Amino acid sequence: MTTAPGTVLVVEDEPSIADVLAIALRFHRFEVMTAATVRAALALAERTRPDVALLDVMLPDGDGRELGRRLRDEQPQLGLVFLTARDAPAEIVGALGFGDDYITKPFDIDVVVARIGAVIRRTRPADVLPRHPPLRYGDLELDETTYSVHRAGRTVELTPTEYALLRFLVRNAGRIVPKEQLLRHVWQYEHTPPESTVVETYISYLRRKLAALGPPLITTRRGVGYGLA
Incomplete structure (x- = not known):
């Protein structure tokens, strides 16, 4: 049986965008959960402990960046990727202040999948870690x-x-x-x-x-x- 490359929590309140992201990620064998609100995302993350969260910055009940901070506090190794419709430097800096990557809308779905995979590879610890000298x-x-x-x-x-x-x-x-x-x-x-x-x-x-x-x-x-x- 082939192991999934990782578990992704997609937090996006636009159903059509959430569906496209979920379908593409599942096609590439990721396990995917979706949420449309901060409240639902927090509950899902607590139950499932995803490898990476793909977060829309603007959500109906809160700010995706604040959600990212709360998720990272609960799970320090969680990868964070932000989706934003704004590409101004201040927005990008705000997203990268504690996250691992950002993607601007409209996006290329293949780029999203590649970025998610890259974040998981560099943030998820190996199952068995050999001891290396510092x-x-x-x-x-x-x-x-x-x-x-x-x-x-x-x-x-x-x-x-x-x-x-x-x-x-x-x-x-x-x-x-x-x-x-x-x-x-x-x-x-x-x-x-x-x-x-x-x-x-x-x-x-x-x-x-x-x-x-x-x-x-x-x-x-x-x-x-x-x-x-």
């Missing part, structure tokens, strides 16, 4: 078994995607990593989305969290990419 860079330490991060002995709270980005930078310490390479290896994008600002947004979050505990670590080579100082 990754270290200066006063930074990443535990690849527990997915925890410490700087100068203090815990750095990161989302799964922030952790994946920092881990890739640490593994490539001493060189500038091009933005396109980060998109391929961290976000698993086969093709760079036009005008994508996802890397820049996550770099800014990492900088802020790491700078709270020590001197700046992440450097920018304009027009090229990012590295560790």
